[in-house]
Amino acid sequence: MASExxxxxxxxxxxxxxxxxxxxxxxxxxxxxxxxxxxxASPVKKAVASVRGYLEEVGHITKLADPRDAWLPITASRSxxxxxxxxxxxxxxxxxxxxxxxxxFASLGWTxxxxxxxxxxxxxxxxxxxxxxLHEPVAGGTRYSRYMHLATTxxxxxxxxxxxLLPTMYLSAGTCTALIIVGGGSMKILFxxxxxxACLARPPTMVEWYxxxxxxxxxxxxxxxxxxxxxxxxxxxxAAVGYCTMxxxxxxAKGRVVGVSYDPVKPSSDxxxxxxxxxxxxxxxxxxxxxxxxxxxxxxxxxxxxHPSHVPMWKGVKFAYVVVALCLYPVAVGGFWAYGNQxxxxxxxxxxxxxxxxxxxxxxxxxxxxLVIVNCLTTYQIYAMxxxxxxxxxxxxxKNRPCPWxxxxxxxxxxxxxxxxxxxxxxxxxxxxxxxxxxxLPVTLAYPCxxxxxxxxxxRGTAMWCLNWxxxxxxxxxxFVLIVGNLWGxxxxxxxVHFFKPAEFQ
Numbered sequence: 001m002a003s004e005x006x007x008x009x010x011x012x013x014x015x016x017x018x019x020x021x022x023x024x025x026x027x028x029x030x031x032x033x034x035x036x037x038x039x040x041a042s043p044v045k046k047a048v049a050s051v052r053g054y055l056e057e058v059g060h061i062t063k064l065a066d067p068r069d070a071w072l073p074i075t076a077s078r079s080x081x082x083x084x085x086x087x088x089x090x091x092x093x094x095x096x097x098x099x100x101x102x103x104x105f106a107s108l109g110w111t112x113x114x115x116x117x118x119x120x121x122x123x124x125x126x127x128x129x130x131x132x133x134l135h136e137p138v139a140g141g142t143r144y145s146r147y148m149h150l151a152t153t154x155x156x157x158x159x160x161x162x163x164x165l166l167p168t169m170y171l172s173a174g175t176c177t178a179l180i181i182v183g184g185g186s187m188k189i190l191f192x193x194x195x196x197x198a199c200l201a202r203p204p205t206m207v208e209w210y211x212x213x214x215x216x217x218x219x220x221x222x223x224x225x226x227x228x229x230x231x232x233x234x235x236x237x238x239a240a241v242g243y244c245t246m247x248x249x250x251x252x253a254k255g256r257v258v259g260v261s262y263d264p265v266k267p268s269s270d271x272x273x274x275x276x277x278x279x280x281x282x283x284x285x286x287x288x289x290x291x292x293x294x295x296x297x298x299x300x301x302x303x304x305x306x307h308p309s310h311v312p313m314w315k316g317v318k319f320a321y322v323v324v325a326l327c328l329y330p331v332a333v334g335g336f337w338a339y340g341n342q343x344x345x346x347x348x349x350x351x352x353x354x355x356x357x358x359x360x361x362x363x364x365x366x367x368x369x370x371l372v373i374v375n376c377l378t379t380y381q382i383y384a385m386x387x388x389x390x391x392x393x394x395x396x397x398x399k400n401r402p403c404p405w406x407x408x409x410x411x412x413x414x415x416x417x418x419x420x421x422x423x424x425x426x427x428x429x430x431x432x433x434x435x436x437x438x439x440x441l442p443v444t445l446a447y448p449c450x451x452x453x454x455x456x457x458x459x460r461g462t463a464m465w466c467l468n469w470x471x472x473x474x475x476x477x478x479x480f481v482l483i484v485g486n487l488w489g490x491x492x493x494x495x496x497v498h499f500f501k502p503a504e505f506q
Contacts, residue, residue, distance in 0.1 A: 068396050068397060068400065069145075071392075071396050071401075071402040071403065072389050072392055072393055072396060073224065073225040073226055073385055073388050073389045073392060074145055074146065074225070074226050074296045074299055074300070074385065074386070074389045075145050075299055075300075076224065076225040076226075076227070077225050077226075077227035077228065077300060078227075078299075078300060078301065078302045079227060079300070079302070080227050080230070080297075080300035080301040080302075081301065081312055082312035082313070082315040082316040082319075083230075083316065084227065084230040084233075084297075084300065084301075084316070085297055085298070085301070085312060085313050085315070085316025085317065085320075086315075086316035086317075086319045086320045087230050087231075087233040087234040087237055087316075088226075088230065088233045088293070088297045088316075088382060089290060089294070089297065089316060089317050089320035089321070090233070090237035090240070090241075090319075090320040090323055090324065091232075091233035091234075091236040091237045091240070091375075091378060091379055091382055092233075092289065092290035092293050092297075092379065092382050092383065093288070093289065093290045093320055093321065093324045094237070094240045094241070094244065094323070094324045094327050094328070095240050095289075095375055095376075095379050096178075096179075096182045096347075096349070096372065096375070096376065097286060097287050097289065098240075098244055098287055098327055098328050098331050098332075099244070099247065099331060099335075099346075099347035099348040099349050100283055100287075100345075100346070100347035100348075101117070101283065101284065101287055101328060101331055101332035101335065101347070102331070102332055102335035102336040102339060102343045102347065102348060102351075103280075103283055103343050103344075103345055103347055104116075104117075104279075104280040104281075104283035104284050104332075105280075105332060105333075105335075105336035105343075106264065106280075106336065106340070106341040106343050107264060107276045107277060107279055107280030107283075108264060108277065108280040108281075109262070109263070109264040110262060110336075113280065113284070113332070113336075114333075116280075116281060116284050117284050117287075117328070117329070117332060120284050120285055120287075120288060121288065121325065121328070123445060123471065124288040124291070124444055124445065125321055126471070127291065127444060127445060127448040127449065127471075128291065128294060128317055128321075128448075129314070129317075130448040130449065130451070130452045130468075131291065131294045131295060131448050131451075132294065132298060132310050132313050132314050132317060133310055133452075134150060134295075134448070134451055134452060134455060134456075135294075135295050135298045135299070135309065135310060135313070136303055136308060136309060136310065137455050137456065139305050139308055140305050143299065143303060143309070144295055145295055145296060145298070145299025146295060146296060146299070146386070146389070147164065147168050147291075147292050147293075147294075147295050147296070147386075147443070148160065148161075148164055148165065148168060149295075150295060150451060151163065151164035151168075151447065151451075152164075153455075154450065154451045154454045154455065163442070163447070164443065164447065166439065166440075167292075167439055167440035167441075167442065167443045168292045168386070168440075168443060169387070170436055170439065170440050171289065171292045171383070171440050171443060172292065172383050172384065172386050172387050173387060173415075173418075173419065173422075174436060174440075175289070175379075175383045176380050176383050176384050176387075176415075176419045177419045177422045177423050179217075179376040179377075179379060179380045179383070180210055180213055180214060180217075180376075180380075180419055180420060180423045181210070181423050182372070182376055183213045183217075183372070183373050183376030183377060183380075184206065184209040184210040184212070184213040184423075185206065185209070186349075186369050186372045186373045186376070187209045187212060187213060187373055188203065188204070188206060188209045189353070189369050190366060190369045190370060190373065191203055191204070191209075193362055193365060193366045193369065194366060196362075207424055210420055210423055210424060211420065213373075213376070213377070214416045214417070214419065214420045215416075216377055217377055217380045217381075217416055218412055218413050218416040220232065220377060220378070220380075220381055221380070221381055221384060221388070221412040221416070222408075222409055222412065223381070224408070225300075226296060226297070226299075226300050226382070226385050227300040229381050229382065229385070232378045232381050232382075233378060233381075233382055235374065235378050236374065236375050236377075236378025236379050236381075236382075237320075237323075239371040239372075239374040239375040239378065240327070240371075240375045240379075241323060241327055242371045243368045243371035243372050243375065244327040244330075244331050245327070245330075246364070246367070246368045246371070247331070247335075247348045247349065247352055247368055248330045248331045248334040248335060248348070249334075250352065250356065250360060250364065250368075251334060251335055251338040251339070251348065251351065251352065251356075252334045252337065252338055254338070254355075254356055254359065254360070255338070256337065256338055256339075256340070257338065257339055257340070257342055257355050259342070260338075260339065260340035260341075260342060261340050261341050261342075262336070262340050262341070263341065264276075264341070271488070271489075274485065274488075275485060275486075275488070275489040278481065278482060278485035278486065278489075279489075281478075281482070282437055282438070282482055282486075285437070285441055285444075285445070285478070285482075286437045286441075287328060288444060289444070291443055291444040291448070292386065292443055293382060293383070293385075293386065294317075296385065296386060296389075297313070298310070298313045301313060331348060335347075335348045335351070338351075339351050339355070349368075349369075349372065352365065352368070353365070384412070384415060387415055388408075388411060388412055388415065391411045391415070392408060392411060395407065435482075435483060435486040435487065435490070437482065438479050438480075438481075438482030438483040438485075438486060439479070439483060441475065441478065441479040441482065442475055442476055442479050444475075445471070445474075445475035445478070445479075446471070446472045446473075446474075446475030446476045446479065447472075449467075449468040449469070449471045449472035449475070450468070450472045452464075452468050453465065453468050453469065453472070
């Protein structure tokens with residue numbers, strides 16, 4: 001992949017140097033090359049430096065090393081700011097996966113679940129910081145505006161694709177497929193809530209709701225580039241915060257359900273117990289997502305030597321993850337307090353329908369469901385953008401011209417159709433979520449540490465060297481354990497394969 005954005009000063013305007021700095025014309029016969037190498041050239045250097053300082057003060061102009069990158073969705077616009085970064089990070093960082101956190105508490109218990117959740121939050125925030133600084137490791141140098149670009153730079157072209165291509169594509173395409181399942185199922189529930197128990201209309205099937213969701217998502221996806229969906233991300237982030245807050249507040253306000261217990265679920269065998277623990281760890285680890293989008297989000301920002309992009313990006317990340325913490329912890333703690341080990345596997349939304357469908361206003365339940373749908377539709381856009389970028393890059397680099405609007409629309413409709421086919425044809429993929437999540441886990445917790453070591457080259461034995469080696473190795477080890485544990489669980493319990501039979505969302 002071509003280098004990204006290079007900082008290059010524009011052609012300076014003629015600048016008059018002060019009389020004291022004008023070189024003496026006493027030696028006209030000297031060679032111009034020798035003159036430039038002599039101390040007499042210092043006034044010229046000072047003049048150029050003053051012009052450069054002025055340009056940096058008013059705004060440094062950057063140019064693309066490969067002009068074709070200006071035609072791709074991620075790097076087409078460089079007008080982003082800290083607010084846009086906050087919207088995008090919040091939209092990609094919190095969502096329906098937060099509602100499943102109480103199920104992890106049911107497997108691990110109060111103490112270990114809170115400890116693991118806190119460690120995972122701090123760990124992923126640290127690797128986020130690494131990625132933000134690795135976007136432009138040398139001021140004015142190459143900008144890595146795509147995760148794959150950074151991976152291939154560090155690990156090499158071959159190993160970068162082997163290690164990072166499948167996980168990053170899974171995080172994009174797999175998340176979009178999960179959003180279709182959750183969003184389509186929520187549409188079905190919203191229809192039943194709005195229609196009421198005495199409704200005589202025939203409700204659409206689950207597959208038909210998937211089609212409705214995909215059609216709306218594809219229409220929204222026609223916005224041309226990542227920077228243009230900042231408003232969409234703001235709507236999605238607001239919806240996520242809204243339904244997370246509503247659900248945990250309602251659950252806590254209604255009190256603990258009858259027969260609640262906070263003891264970890266005790267399966268009948270050691271194998272089942274081990275699988276339950278690994279499942280709980282996986283739920284916590286996968287609650288933190290979006291690392292495969294951080295470099296892309298930062299790529300929408302201008303960057304100058306005086307005002308590098310990592311400054312506003314980190315401001316946006318800090319604000320977003322304060323809000324993420326304010327969503328995750330109340331949902332996890334409040335949800336487990338209210339439902340204990342009776343929490344359904346699908347999390348808080350299912351618990352709300354199961355335990356409070358009769359004692360909570362239909363309007364409130366319907367509003368929470370509507371916010372879930374809105375969040376799924378808007379989050380789909382940001383997770384699909386790297387795939388759109390990759391699809392358009394093939395055309396742009398081959399034809400050496402921008403992708404026409406009709407072909408761009410076709411690419412995005414095709415991606416939506418593929419997601420729909422996977423959601424309908426392979427509904428048992430939810431049983432493989434832990435396995436696929438274990439494969440993608442290094443993208444969040446391990447690779448950023450190794451990337452930092454390879455690019456920044458801290459001294460051997462220093463604190464940063466030891467910390468990143470330890471976290472990177474631990475992340476790879478955790479990924480290996482999750483993969484082996486989930487394979488073990490599939491062998492022990494079996495895989496329930498049922499093609500083209502999507503289950504009812506509960």
